[in-house]
Amino acid sequence: MKTLVINAQDTVLGRIASFAAKQAREGNKVIIINAEKAIITGSPKKTQQEFKQRRERGDVYKGPFYPKTAAGTLKRSIRGMLPYKKAMGRKAFELIKVYEGVPKEIKETPIILEKATAKKLKTPKKISLGEISKWLGSKK
Numbered sequence: 787m788k789t790l791v792i793n794a795q796d797t798v799l800g801r802i803a804s805f806a807a808k809q810a811r812e813g814n815k816v817i818i819i820n821a822e823k824a825i826i827t828g829s830p831k832k833t834q835q836e837f838k839q840r841r842e843r844g845d846v847y848k849g850p851f852y853p854k855t856a857a858g859t860l861k862r863s864i865r866g867m868l869p870y871k872k873a874m875g876r877k878a879f880e881l882i883k884v885y886e887g888v889p890k891e892i893k894e895t896p897i898i899l900e901k902a903t904a905k906k907l908k909t910p911k912k913i914s915l916g917e918i919s920k921w922l923g924s925k926k
Contacts, residue, residue, distance in 0.1 A: 789815045793896035795823040799863060799915065801902035807867035810878035818884045819896055822856035822916030822926075825904050830913040837918050854924040856915035857884040886916075886926055 790809055794802055802824060806816045826833050837859075840852045853859050861884045869875035885892075904912060919926065 787813050787815060789817065789894065791817045791819065791892060791894045791896040793820055793898050794818050794860065795820045795898075796904045797824055797899055797902040798904060798907075799824050799826050799860065802899060803860065803863040804867055805899055805902065806864050806882055807878070810864075810881045811868065811874070813878075813881070815881045816883070817892065817894075818860065818882070819888045819892060820886070821860045821884050822886045822914065822919065824856070824860060824915045825912045826915065826918070827904075827907060827909060827912050829911050830917075833913050834918060834921050837922060841922060854919055854922045855886065855926055856919045856924070857886045859915055859919065860884050 792802065792806065802818065806818060809816050837852075840850075841854070843852075844850045853862055861882065864882055864884075865879055868878050870879050
């Protein structure tokens with residue numbers, strides 16, 4: 787089991803989530819830093835409305851529960867790519883840690899996923915997870 791530290795700065799949310807889910811299923815520990823700098827492609831206004839609709843869906847007591855923070859949103863998207871209701875999926879999900887910013891205890895040099903960077907995008911429409919979490923009312 788090896789530990790992967792991934793820098794999420796200027797990377798597409800879905801691509802980094804699928805990479806992290808695959809590595810966790812293989813038994814590797816995955817640490818993602820700078821979650822607030824990950825991006826979602828598409829129209830910013832439409833993306834904000836979709837996240838607001840998700841937060842307001844359901845019941846306060848029964849759910850579904852969606853996070854406001856950027857780290858929570860990224861971790862929730864990774865969970866959606868794992869069979870988290872089964873033992874193997876729960877074990878893989880426990881191997882994933884997501885942080886906003888860079889915590890002091892991280893000593894390894896982070897890798898940047900070149901295939902997931904926003905530099906290769908043809909569309910200029912994008913919004914960061916940090917902007918979405920502020921818009922939703924996150925305190926971080």
